[in-house]
Amino acid sequence: MNPNIQLSINTHDYDGHLKDYYKTLVSNDNNEYESFEKVLDLIFSDLKNLRSKYPLFKNASNRILSSLKLLDSDRKNNYDPINDIRVEDLLPRVWNKVSNDESIRFVFYEQVIDILEKGSCSQGRVTRLIQFL
Numbered sequence: 530m531n532p533n534i535q536l537s538i539n540t541h542d543y544d545g546h547l548k549d550y551y552k553t554l555v556s557n558d559n560n561e562y563e564s565f566e567k568v569l570d571l572i573f574s575d576l577k578n579l580r581s582k583y584p585l586f587k588n589a590s591n592r593i594l595s596s597l598k599l600l601d602s603d604r605k606n607n608y609d610p611i612n613d614i615r616v617e618d619l620l621p622r623v624w625n626k627v628s629n630d631e632s633i634r635f636v637f638y639e640q641v642i643d644i645l646e647k648g649s650c651s652q653g654r655v656t657r658l659i660q661f662l
Contacts, residue, residue, distance in 0.1 A: 544652055547612040547659055554662060555618075562621035569601055571624065575634065593638050596645040600654065609655040616654050623661045637661055 576590045607616035627637045640657040
């Protein structure tokens, strides 16, 4: 990412600044990833396990599920044309990074909730996810 950009909580401050970073990241990545649909299934399974382990997590997990359903059902808005990034490509990469650490997954899930509650535009979806890479 451009080292001159100021960190911000406003997702639109990153408009146009993620494209080159993401292209470089993808071109240097030789890993294989699960499909978007498979990753959603894995996340749903993880949420089910976390709900059993942490009963107080139920309300948050319902909000996460709502956000994930939005990503699955509203795919036309999963493409960020300003940064040329698709959530369907990004989410499997992110899940690969966060799936093995429960504490990081909780931070990831907070961002997934924010997609629905604080901005579900295509840039909001991408910016909130890309920070985990």
